[in-house]
Amino acid sequence: MNLVTPDFGLLFWMVLSFSILLIILKKFAWKPILKMLQDREDEISKSLEAANQAKAQMEKLNAENEEILKQARSEREAILREAKAAKDKIVSEAQTAAKLEADKIITAAKNEIAAEKEAAMGELSAKVAELSVEIAEKILKRELATEDKQNGYVKELVKEISLN
Amino acid sequence: MNLLKKLTLFALIFITANFAFAQNETNQGAKEEAFEPGELIMEHIGDAYEWHVATFGDFHLSLPLPCIVYSEKTGLHVFSSSNLHHGEQEFEGFRISESENYKGKLVEIIDGEEVRPWDFSITKNVFALLFSVSLISFIFIKMKKYYENNKGKAPHGFFNALELVVLFVRDDIAYASLGKKHGDKFMPFLMTVFFFIFINNLLGLIPILPGGANVTGNIAVTCVLALFVFVITTINGKKEYWLDIFWPKGTPWWLKMPPILPAVEIMGMFTKPIVLMVRLFANITAGHIIALGFFSLIFLFGAKSAGAGYGVSTVSILFTVFMSALELLVAFIQAYVFTLLSSIYFSMAVAEEHEEKPAVN
Numbered sequence: 085m086n087l088v089t090p091d092f093g094l095l096f097w098m099v100l101s102f103s104i105l106l107i108i109l110k111k112f113a114w115k116p117i118l119k120m121l122q123d124r125e126d127e128i129s130k131s132l133e134a135a136n137q138a139k140a141q142m143e144k145l146n147a148e149n150e151e152i153l154k155q156a157r158s159e160r161e162a163i164l165r166e167a168k169a170a171k172d173k174i175v176s177e178a179q180t181a182a183k184l185e186a187d188k189i190i191t192a193a194k195n196e197i198a199a200e201k202e203a204a205m206g207e208l209s210a211k212v213a214e215l216s217v218e219i220a221e222k223i224l225k226r227e228l229a230t231e232d233k234q235n236g237y238v239k240e241l242v243k244e245i246s247l248n
Numbered sequence: 249m250n251l252l253k254k255l256t257l258f259a260l261i262f263i264t265a266n267f268a269f270a271q272n273e274t275n276q277g278a279k280e281e282a283f284e285p286g287e288l289i290m291e292h293i294g295d296a297y298e299w300h301v302a303t304f305g306d307f308h309l310s311l312p313l314p315c316i317v318y319s320e321k322t323g324l325h326v327f328s329s330s331n332l333h334h335g336e337q338e339f340e341g342f343r344i345s346e347s348e349n350y351k352g353k354l355v356e357i358i359d360g361e362e363v364r365p366w367d368f369s370i371t372k373n374v375f376a377l378l379f380s381v382s383l384i385s386f387i388f389i390k391m392k393k394y395y396e397n398n399k400g401k402a403p404h405g406f407f408n409a410l411e412l413v414v415l416f417v418r419d420d421i422a423y424a425s426l427g428k429k430h431g432d433k434f435m436p437f438l439m440t441v442f443f444f445i446f447i448n449n450l451l452g453l454i455p456i457l458p459g460g461a462n463v464t465g466n467i468a469v470t471c472v473l474a475l476f477v478f479v480i481t482t483i484n485g486k487k488e489y490w491l492d493i494f495w496p497k498g499t500p501w502w503l504k505m506p507p508i509l510p511a512v513e514i515m516g517m518f519t520k521p522i523v524l525m526v527r528l529f530a531n532i533t534a535g536h537i538i539a540l541g542f543f544s545l546i547f548l549f550g551a552k553s554a555g556a557g558y559g560v561s562t563v564s565i566l567f568t569v570f571m572s573a574l575e576l577l578v579a580f581i582q583a584y585v586f587t588l589l590s591s592i593y594f595s596m597a598v599a600e601e602h603e604e605k606p607a608v609n
């Protein structure tokens with residue numbers, strides 16, 4: 085029976101010491117310990133979340149970089165293509181311009197040559213006419229110096245006309 | 249692995265030490281009187297005014313503890329229990345009773361009659377209690393300091409292991425049955441109760457000073473723990489809790505009219521903590537009794553013949569090792585069960601809407 089009868093002294097000490105233990109631990113141990121554990125758990129979950137976010141951001145950045153790279157590459161190609169087209173155009177334009185200029189120069193030269201030629205021809209024919217007249221004068225002076233010879237020529241001319 | 253080896257060694261040393269002490273006791277006993285296993289066991293699991301460690305022949309190695317008694321007639325007396333000479337002598341009119349009523353208790357002799365004074369003595373159990381309370385405070389205040397000094401770092405070593413238990417109590421006991429809001433409110437009590445029971449159970453398994461006292465196997469200790477649970481449950485009882493006791497839903501009106509059902513329900517209020525008290529007390533005491541019983545077997549057989557004694561000792565020690573291992577488990581399970589049931593009772597008290605909770609007893 086002794087075993088199951090609570091002893092007054094022990095009851096007293098137990099109430100006292102357990103209350104003190106409860107108060108001390110509540111104030112100096114459980115509150116700070118549990119708070120720190122909670123804080124650490126929050127921190128861990130926050131860190132994990134942050135890490136995940138960072139990873140996602142990294143992936144996004146990578147994708148963006150890829151995109152930018154791709155864009156840059158296509159842009160470069162476009163620029164190159166454009167440059168090539170421009171070059172071709174410039175070259176062909178230059179060629180046409182040059183050809184035109186050359187043609188113009190040639191035509192001008194031709195024209196000048198023709199004009200010069202004409203002028204020369206005109207001058208020449210004038211000269212020839214003059215000379216011919218002079219020659220003819222001199223010939224006529226000599227040929228038709230006698231009457232006979234004049235008549236004979238007239239006759240010949242008439243003959244020629246009647247033939248026509 | 250290393251820790252396990254150390255623990256095993258530790259247990260073996262203590263068990264053999266205990267064995268040696270016990271043998272000394274019986275050798276002496278054999279000369280004078282027959283070996284009484286019942287008395288040996290009762291002495292070990294009971295309380296005492298001194299802390300008996302070992303007996304060598306006629307020499308008793310024990311730690312004397314202070315006796316504090318208040319007599320209604322002669323006032324306050326404070327003296328060392330060594331003055332009583334292990335119960336053989338009287339001091340200032342006090343002696344340890346051998347009568348049926350007060351066996352083993354300090355009594356005052358007034359006119360030849362034994363009168364029990366108000367006894368506030370620091371007995372073996374009180375001393376062990378004070379020791380464990382200091383130990384628990386020390387451990388957890390140290391743990392707090394450890395956390396403060398290692399903020400933002402991963403814990404390791406002893407406090408990491410302890411943290412596991414703290415988290416177990418928090419997540420699997422308090423939050424599991426009370427939810428976060430109420431769990432936080434009752435957390436300090438649940439934590440304290442859990443570690444008080446657990447550490448005292450473990451100390452009870454160590455056979456020599458400062459362990460070996462049967463603190464959690466003492467009805468007064470478990471009674472106070474249960475009292476705390478009862479008081480906290482009753483104070484925190486919400487409307488639903490009392491309604492459940494006096495006018496439960498889903499019960500025919502003629503049944504819940506006084507006196508039948510309310511009487512049963514009111515009894516239930518008290519049986520819950522009483523069950524807690526008895527379960528812890530009985531489990532821990534039973535564990536001590538079984539371990540001591542196996543030892544007693546050695547000497548009972550040894551008294552018949554030395555050979556039988558040695559033969560039985562092998563089996564007994566094997567069984568005791570097994571029992572010690574089992575007791576380690578029980579030490580944890582009982583702390584767990586007490587705390588879990590306390591938190592379930594609290595959750596019944598603070599439940600805000602009526603829910604069908606499984607009856608746990």
